[in-house]
Amino acid sequence: MSARRRRTALLATAVPLTACTALLAGCGAVPSTGDGDDDTVTVMTWAPEGTQATNMPGMPAMAQAYARWVNAEGGINGRRLRVLTCNDHNDTVRAARCGARAKKEGVVAVVGSYSQHGRSFMPALESAGIPYIGGYGVADQEFSSPFSYPVNGGLPALVAGNGRQLAAGDCSHVSLVRPDTTVGDQLPRLIDAGLAEGGAGPVTDVRAPEDATAYGRHARKALADANAYGGGTVGTAAQGAAANGPCVTAVLGGRTNIFFDSFRHLQKDSPPVRTASVLGSVRQSLVDQTGGAKSPLEGAFATGWYPADGDPRWKPMKHVIQEHAFGDNRVDSSDPGVQTTWIAYTVLKQVLESMDDGEDVTAKSVRGALDRGGPVDTGGLTPKLNWNYDNMLAARDFPRIVNTMVTYQRVRNGRLTKVHDGFVDVQKTLERGSPAS
The missing domain is CATH 3.40.50.2300 (Response regulator)
Structure with a gap:
């Protein structure tokens, strides 16, 4: 050299x-x-x-x-x-x-x-x-x-990791709101693979258009499914409540904030349901824009590829x-x-x-x-x-x-913060979530 x-x-x-x-x-x-x-x-x-x-x-x-x-x-x-x-x-x-x-x-x-x-x-x-x-x-x-x-x-690792994160968060049931596209079609089996590792699942699949301007109908379905299948009781996400409650995760890219806005209004008259997403669909700037600590994303789980922005x-x-x-x-x-x-x-x-x-x-x-x-x-x-x-x-x-590494984050006091140090390896989850050759 x-x-x-x-x-x-x-x-x-x-x-x-x-x-x-x-x-x-x-x-x-x-x-x-x-x-x-x-x-x-x-x-x-x-x-x-x-x-x-x-x-x-x-x-x-x-x-x-x-x-x-x-x-x-x-x-x-x-x-x-x-x-x-x-x-x-x-x-x-x-x-x-x-x-x-x-x-x-x-x-x-x-x-x-x-x-x-x-x-x-x-x-x-x-x-x-x-x-x-x-x-x-x-x-x-x-x-x-x-x-x-x-x-x-890519999106496969995020969604598989999100399933594992939600299973570790004691979600009794998960509803997945995802794009009604060919990309979206692979997501249910990947999140199911992650949920299965924690003894949870299968997910309820809620398809939604990726370019909608409102998601009221899809929010109602996700909430109804979460409450119907989830069972148990749980406090509000902002209170950091834990075990045995239903969860809703949305992976809609730039439209995720629109979905959660619709979802937040419906939750006022419903038993509390925790929320989740993946980084890219949720980012710090979105939390800031939607109210910081008062954002509907407060308490939400988030799975990312990289360390937190801070x-x-x-x-x-x-x-x-x-x-x-x-x-x-x-x-x-x-x-x-x-x-x-x-x-x-x-x-x-x-x-x-x-x-x-x-x-x-x-x-x-x-x-x-x-x-x-x-x-x-x-x-x-x-x-x-x-x-x-x-x-x-x-x-x-x-x-x-x-x-095959992901990171686990959560919105706390209006900030996306790491749940623990280091990365989580989802290699085995991805291999289980891929159709057999």
């Missing part, structure tokens, strides 16, 4: 959260490609914005803030990175266009992105050999394609947001999408720095470095990540998951 590479490796270990991106350009801009310019490496970050369903504008915005920051520091190994952004509009056709754009522009990776439409975008990436690093984890192809390098366990391991990311997002209110440090983008670019930076001096940075060489490289350190925000064959999950639906 050259002296330069030794210095780079030491820097990557000492400051693992240093991430990279590029000067931004819109989807219509024509950048220098990874193959055509030795001084510039082009990547892409995409996410839906301005839609009636789930919107994740903070992810490309975070990539843009990274771009300003890392290029101000001299780039990576002397190379500037350019970030293309694309809006998939939660639409299969637009998602395919984003994938085709990545291929046309010769990007070396798609990094820290969100799209539910893996069947639409992944073929273009696979045909061009472009790695997909750090997707949000809502498309099945993120956990099956050999070109995908997830940094978390954890000191997020300080480097928050510094970049403060210095380089320029007051952009799309960038919320408590947003798991923003956090995933930060971690994904951390991975990209370390992978680029691990490559031999003078090696061409192409989609093929980046993917080779990901496949052959050693564990990537994310500064404790995840376990060390390694996508070698031996680290793959023994589950037919999710073989590419290499990080």
Whole structure:
């Protein structure tokens, strides 16, 4: 190893959260490609914005803030990175266009992105050999394609972990309110797998549209089912009451707050029912916006991928947001999408720095470095990540998951706080929740 590479490796270990991106350009801009310019490496970050369903504008915005920051520091190994952004509009056709754009522009990776439409975008990436690093984890192809390098366990890990968390919280019965989509269809069996480990379940499945403007009917069904099957008595969630009471968990992305608002009004005339969700559907900014300690989310259980927003391991990311997002209110440090983008670019930076001096940075060489490289350190925000064959999950639906850790949090006094230190491993739960091969 050259002296330069030794210095780079030491820097990557000492400051693992240093991430990279590029000067931004819109989807219509024509950048220098990874193959055509030795001084510039082009990547892409995409996410839906301005839609009636789930919107994740903070992810490309975070990539843009990274771009300003890392290029101000001299780039990576002397190379500037350019970030293309694309809006998939939660639409299969637009998602395919984003994938085709990545291929046309010769990007070396798609990094820290969100799209539910893996069947639409992944073929273009696979045909061009472009790695997909750090997707949000809502498309099945993120956990099956050999070109995908997830940094978390996605929605499957969150929901399986949520089941385990609720079982440990002595929920006598759980009603799951989830999107009536193909993504949502896999959630009941995953939460059932988690509940079963604690001797609870099965869950009552309440399907709901992911783009509704009101959820009164679904809230009534969830509440009725919880009370009918749950039995027992329990105090209010805000009182921290415990055993043998029914629970309702909602996984509706950006519409979760609308559901819980409807649910809160119905609860006034009903026996108390505890609530729960997963991070992404619930975040600190949502608790703040809905009343803090008086929020309907007070007392709610929450399962996440990463440490709580107040954890000191997020300080480097928050510094970049403060210095380089320029007051952009799309960038919320408590947003798991923003956090995933930060971690994904951390991975990209370390992978680029691990490559031999003078090696061409192409989609093929980046993917080779990901496949052959050693564990990537994310500064404790995840376990060390390694996508070698031996680290793959023994589950037919999710073989590419290499990080099966989740965290348990709860809203207390208006703050999302950790329930205990460290991570909870849901590997066995995911394997049980995946259909047999």
